[in-house]
Amino acid sequence: MNVLRQNITNRYRTLGSLPIGVHGRAANTSGSSYGKKFAVRPATHDDFAAVMAIDVNQMYQGRDYLQDCYHRFLDDPNMHAVVATVDEQTAGFGVLHIFDEGESAIKRAFRVHQDFQKLGLMNMMLDDMDETLSEMQPPVKRVTHATTDDNALRYQKRYKQEGYAEIFRKRMLNYSYRGQDIPALSPSELESTKSVRLLTSNDVIHLFSNKTLVDRLFPNRMLFNTFVGFKTVQGNIKYLINSSAVMFMTSQSIPTSSSKDMEAIQTSNAQDQPMQSNEKAIPYMDMLSCGHLHMSEGVPVYEINIYNTPSNISSLNRHMLQHIHMLKKIIREVTSNNGMLMVTFHDDIADKLIIDVLNKYGIHEEIPDCGSELVWFEQELGENIRESPILERLDSSVGILK
Numbered sequence: 001m002n003v004l005r006q007n008i009t010n011r012y013r014t015l016g017s018l019p020i021g022v023h024g025r026a027a028n029t030s031g032s033s034y035g036k037k038f039a040v041r042p043a044t045h046d047d048f049a050a051v052m053a054i055d056v057n058q059m060y061q062g063r064d065y066l067q068d069c070y071h072r073f074l075d076d077p078n079m080h081a082v083v084a085t086v087d088e089q090t091a092g093f094g095v096l097h098i099f100d101e102g103e104s105a106i107k108r109a110f111r112v113h114q115d116f117q118k119l120g121l122m123n124m125m126l127d128d129m130d131e132t133l134s135e136m137q138p139p140v141k142r143v144t145h146a147t148t149d150d151n152a153l154r155y156q157k158r159y160k161q162e163g164y165a166e167i168f169r170k171r172m173l174n175y176s177y178r179g180q181d182i183p184a185l186s187p188s189e190l191e192s193t194k195s196v197r198l199l200t201s202n203d204v205i206h207l208f209s210n211k212t213l214v215d216r217l218f219p220n221r222m223l224f225n226t227f228v229g230f231k232t233v234q235g236n237i238k239y240l241i242n243s244s245a246v247m248f249m250t251s252q253s254i255p256t257s258s259s260k261d262m263e264a265i266q267t268s269n270a271q272d273q274p275m276q277s278n279e280k281a282i283p284y285m286d287m288l289s290c291g292h293l294h295m296s297e298g299v300p301v302y303e304i305n306i307y308n309t310p311s312n313i314s315s316l317n318r319h320m321l322q323h324i325h326m327l328k329k330i331i332r333e334v335t336s337n338n339g340m341l342m343v344t345f346h347d348d349i350a351d352k353l354i355i356d357v358l359n360k361y362g363i364h365e366e367i368p369d370c371g372s373e374l375v376w377f378e379q380e381l382g383e384n385i386r387e388s389p390i391l392e393r394l395d396s397s398v399g400i401l402k
């Protein structure tokens with residue numbers, strides 16, 4: 001569904017001149033005597049090189065995804081990318097992404113060239129996106145924001161002022177690795193990954209329609225992958241399964257009422273192609289894990305997001321092995337020997353369980369300054385608030401902004 005493009009009017013213009021060294025929103029600061037012309041306009045494919053040249057002195061600790069996703073973002077009808085210019089020169093970039101089938105918006109991937117930071121360019125882009133949002137019909141219901149725990153603390157005053165409430169946190173580990181340090185899985189380890197099944201988009205439709213299971217796997221009925229909290233709706237599946245993203249599941253023992261069913265389920269593993277439907281195993285799912293790969297300046301960044309049913313982590317090892325196996329494949333296929341790995345999980349999984357597996361497979365080096373939690377904020381907009389688990393959660397939230 002194209003929820004965004006049809007709503008954007010041709011309203012781009014020079015937003016005004018900002019005084020060098022003055023913070024603040026463009027709307028309040030136009031007409032500077034310094035004479036630098038600041039503007040925000042839609043990004044184009046031709047802006048790619050200029051956007052990549054925006055030097056912020058390391059983006060996301062070297063894990064930036066924009067180079068990999070830029071053209072895909074621009075082609076996605078639910079994304080609206082903008083550049084900020086100073087005297088026509090590209091100085092900033094950001095993306096407004098509408099997801100949750102038109103209900104939620106996130107403003108993401110911001111960057112402003114070092115030479116032009118703290119002049120209000122990000123605020124100008126944010127204002128521009130707010131204007132785009134205000135023109136949308138039907139209106140989005142919430143604006144969201146993802147960040148790390150350290151940034152959540154640093155900018156808590158701003159988030160609170162803007163009406164964001166913390167909804168959800170997730171543990172996060174960030175490691176770097178060297179390909180040659182990671183051993184291949186042994187035959188018995190490989191065997192154990194055979195019960196870790198690859199999901200198709202159709203399987204995920206079944207999963208999302210099983211609300212009991214959804215509630216057991218996903219707090220707030222939301223998957224928090226790639227720094228976005230996706231609600232469990234069909235329209236989000238394209239962001240969860242695509243050429244860069246896979247989902248795996250394991251299930252508890254399935255009642256053996258039909259041996260034929262069991263056969264079908266058991267042969268539906270990650271190594272067998274074409275896949276058979278996992279539909280019958282889905283109600284018995286005990287753990288789901290998602291893998292996502294992007295390249296950042298030629299270096300692979302692999303993300304593992306783990307979702308377990310409450311206190312059930314018996315399948316953790318098998319999932320981790322499956323992802324180590326994926327990592328070995330990635331190492332074989334890309335030229336870079338070095339890479340980064342991010343693992344996110346609920347707090348009923350002890351860090352040590354994940355770290356032990358990583359260490360066992362030669363992944364020892366934690367990346368500093370990445371934060372230790374991902375934090376999800378939401379700002380409900382206007383009168384369109386509907387009853388949802390999110391609202392119940394808001395009342396009981398013990399987030400730092402409360």
Ligand SMILES: CC(C)(COP(=O)(O)OP(=O)(O)OC[C@H]1O[C@@H](n2cnc3c(N)ncnc32)[C@H](O)[C@@H]1OP(=O)(O)O)[C@@H](O)C(=O)NCCC(=O)NCCS
Nearest residue numbers: 023024056108109110111112117118119120121122123155
């Ligand atoms: C973050 C960044 C885009 C801000 O750009 P900028 O043009 O210097 O920002 P502005 O001058 O418009 O100021 C933006 C405001 O957001 C605040 N801010 C800066 N970084 C922020 C963050 N990560 N989260 C929330 N608020 C932030 C600033 O303190 C400032 O507050 P103020 O309006 O009260 O003064 C820029 O510093 C940058 O490129 N940083 C490196 C990349 C990065 O961290 N991007 C964020 C990922 S979404």
